[in-house]
Amino acid sequence: MSLTLSEVTCRYGQLTAVDRVDLMVRDGERHAVIGPNGAGKSTLLALIAGTVRPSTGRVLLDGRNLGATGPARRARAGIARTFQQPAVAASLTALDNVALAAWPRADLRGFWRPSRYRALRAGALDWLDRVGAADLADRPAGQLSHGQRRLVELAAALAGRPRLLLLDEPAAGLTDTESARLIAVLAGLPAEVAVVLVEHDLAFVGALAGRITVLHEGRVLAHGTPAAVGADPQVRSVYLGSREL
Amino acid sequence: MRAQLLTGLALTALALFAVPAVLADGTLAMLAPAAALGLPAVGVSVLTGRAGLPTLGQGAPFAVGAYATALLARAGLTTGPAQLVAAALAGALFALATGPVVVRARGATALMITLALGELVATAAGRWTSVTGGTDGLAGIPPVQLWWGGSPLTDDTALYRYLVVVTALALGVTVLVLGSPLGLLLAGSRDHEERMRAAGHRVGGHLLAAYIGAGALAGLGGALLVTEQSYVSPADVGFGTSSLVLLAAVLGGIGSPLGALAGTVLVVVVRDQLAAHWPGHGPLLLGALFVAAVYLLPDGITSIRLRRP
Ligand SMILES: Nc1ncnc2c1ncn2[C@@H]1O[C@H](COP(=O)(O)OP(=O)(O)OP(=O)(O)O)[C@@H](O)[C@H]1O
Ligand SMILES: [Mg+2]
Numbered sequence: 001m002s003l004t005l006s007e008v009t010c011r012y013g014q015l016t017a018v019d020r021v022d023l024m025v026r027d028g029e030r031h032a033v034i035g036p037n038g039a040g041k042s043t044l045l046a047l048i049a050g051t052v053r054p055s056t057g058r059v060l061l062d063g064r065n066l067g068a069t070g071p072a073r074r075a076r077a078g079i080a081r082t083f084q085q086p087a088v089a090a091s092l093t094a095l096d097n098v099a100l101a102a103w104p105r106a107d108l109r110g111f112w113r114p115s116r117y118r119a120l121r122a123g124a125l126d127w128l129d130r131v132g133a134a135d136l137a138d139r140p141a142g143q144l145s146h147g148q149r150r151l152v153e154l155a156a157a158l159a160g161r162p163r164l165l166l167l168d169e170p171a172a173g174l175t176d177t178e179s180a181r182l183i184a185v186l187a188g189l190p191a192e193v194a195v196v197l198v199e200h201d202l203a204f205v206g207a208l209a210g211r212i213t214v215l216h217e218g219r220v221l222a223h224g225t226p227a228a229v230g231a232d233p234q235v236r237s238v239y240l241g242s243r244e245l
Numbered sequence: 246m247r248a249q250l251l252t253g254l255a256l257t258a259l260a261l262f263a264v265p266a267v268l269a270d271g272t273l274a275m276l277a278p279a280a281a282l283g284l285p286a287v288g289v290s291v292l293t294g295r296a297g298l299p300t301l302g303q304g305a306p307f308a309v310g311a312y313a314t315a316l317l318a319r320a321g322l323t324t325g326p327a328q329l330v331a332a333a334l335a336g337a338l339f340a341l342a343t344g345p346v347v348v349r350a351r352g353a354t355a356l357m358i359t360l361a362l363g364e365l366v367a368t369a370a371g372r373w374t375s376v377t378g379g380t381d382g383l384a385g386i387p388p389v390q391l392w393w394g395g396s397p398l399t400d401d402t403a404l405y406r407y408l409v410v411v412t413a414l415a416l417g418v419t420v421l422v423l424g425s426p427l428g429l430l431l432a433g434s435r436d437h438e439e440r441m442r443a444a445g446h447r448v449g450g451h452l453l454a455a456y457i458g459a460g461a462l463a464g465l466g467g468a469l470l471v472t473e474q475s476y477v478s479p480a481d482v483g484f485g486t487s488s489l490v491l492l493a494a495v496l497g498g499i500g501s502p503l504g505a506l507a508g509t510v511l512v513v514v515v516r517d518q519l520a521a522h523w524p525g526h527g528p529l530l531l532g533a534l535f536v537a538a539v540y541l542l543p544d545g546i547t548s549i550r551l552r553r554p
Contacts, residue, residue: 049443075445087443089436092429100433103426104445117426142436153440160444 008057080162090142288459294500297435302359308482310467336464382478
């Protein structure tokens with residue numbers, strides 16, 4: 001699924017969080033968005049997911065303007081996301097969280113029936129297993145640690161079999177083992193799934209991203225291949241410093 | 246959920262057979278108001294506790310169900326099942342009509358909107374004299390029949406059993422629905438609405454379904470009220486009723502349908518019995534009960550355990 005942002009601006013009162021951003025993510029592309037704190041990365045994801053409307057500009061999915069389409073309809077069209085602050089339904093088990101997330105795009109849609117839900121739960125357990133959280137399945141999500149919630153939320157996003165996956169700092173709060181596992185899971189996604197990844201962990205970005213966009217104060221500072229972006233002197237001075245991509 | 250259903254079944258049997266054997270007919274009449282208010286309280290419990298949509302206006306669908314039943318009965322429709330279906334439908338339709346406004350609101354705003362709706366309906370009941378009998382209410386309602394062609398239920402015990410059976414059936418259906426994935430979905434929307442939308446769920450639609458279900462339950466309660474007292478007036482359906490059922494749902498441990506029923510019995514007994522010994526102080530007693538419940542029993546009276554599990 002291809003995503004195009006054309007001249008998208010988002011203002012919060014006086015503040016321009018996203019400023020005339022153009023972005024193009026092709027089918028199956030793994031695209032990282034990096035930049036300093038407050039650069040507008042999360043806002044950019046919210047604009048794509050539909051929880052925030054652009055002040056001006058357009059967001060197009062497969063060439064169609066999404067306009068005022070709400071987040072639920074965009075999700076049903078195949079856009080899944082995780083939040084910077086991991087979002088789970090606290091009173092439900094990890095497994096129910098994932099199964100419920102899989103429901104709207106599952107083949108066995110239709111009237112709610114316990115037998116169908118059981119099938120959905122079996123698939124959900126499989127996703128939890130893939131992200132390495134199968135042992136958490138029966139724990140209420142509210143009892144999980146920050147990192148564990150992140151894994152559950154990611155499993156929930158993946159269980160919806162998205163065509164476009166938006167990830168807001170998926171590696172934050174994870175141990176090295178967990179984040180290595182996550183890289184393997186994301187690398188193993190079907191090739192046609194497009195990913196927009198916001199992440200501060202440059203090793204994580206380097207392992208996954210084919211293209212990178214650098215945001216700074218709401219504007220696109222640079223975009224291109226990791227090598228090209230890593231060599232950009234402006235990017236070095238504003239964000240990377242002495243770190244390597 | 247199976248345990249919950251079994252407990253419900255056991256309690257129903259107890260209420261059906263043990264209670265009438267122990268209590269005199271006159272005392273049974275004391276429990277009857279709890280039957281009418283129990284189902285609206287169950288609805289509030291589902292809406293507020295499970296779906297996270299607080300409401301102070303369930304007196305409105307209660308009123309709609311009660312007046313629909315009263316009018317139908319006066320027109321000659323005295324068969325119980327028909328009255329119940331009509332009342333539930335009336336309550337559900339009222340919820341369908343007002344739901345789009347209500348389910349957009351959250352928190353205190355939802356409380357205010359439902360409160361306003363409740364007041365509107367109670368006022369309409371008082372003013373629309375040609376249909377509702379105004380503040381005098383509708384009297385002379387013939388007793389209900391169990392089935393088409395059956396004999397009228399006039400005996401106190403039989404009437405009481407009718408109320409228990411209807412309440413138990415409606416409660417059973419509620420528990421089944423809450424135990425289904427729809428119940429999980431409502432809990433998910435309450436916990437993290439944005440998460441549910443991000444997965445593609447039509448949160449507003451599910452909340453509307455819950456609101457309609459609660460409306461149907463309140464409508465059923467209205468039918469039971471009319472059956473029980475053969476009379477209905479605006480005083481039965483106003484703010485007092487809406488707040489009473491909210492209090493009952495809170496006392497029962499918000500989100501627990503069975504608890505809401507237990508809470509209703511407690512509230513009704515406090516209101517009608519204790520207050521009778523201390524005239525004029527009913528609201529004060531209920532207020533004290535409410536404060537005590539919120540501070541001492543955050544999970545409601547059904548959370549009291551004799552032993553640690
Ligand atoms: N709802 C909001 N209302 C007002 N201002 C907001 C809102 N959300 C974000 N902002 C502001 O918009 C700017 C961009 O925020 P955003 O969260 O998109 O940055 P970010 O790049 O994700 O930062 P971080 O790396 O810290 O997550 C910030 O200055 C932030 O304070
Ligand atoms: Mg952010």
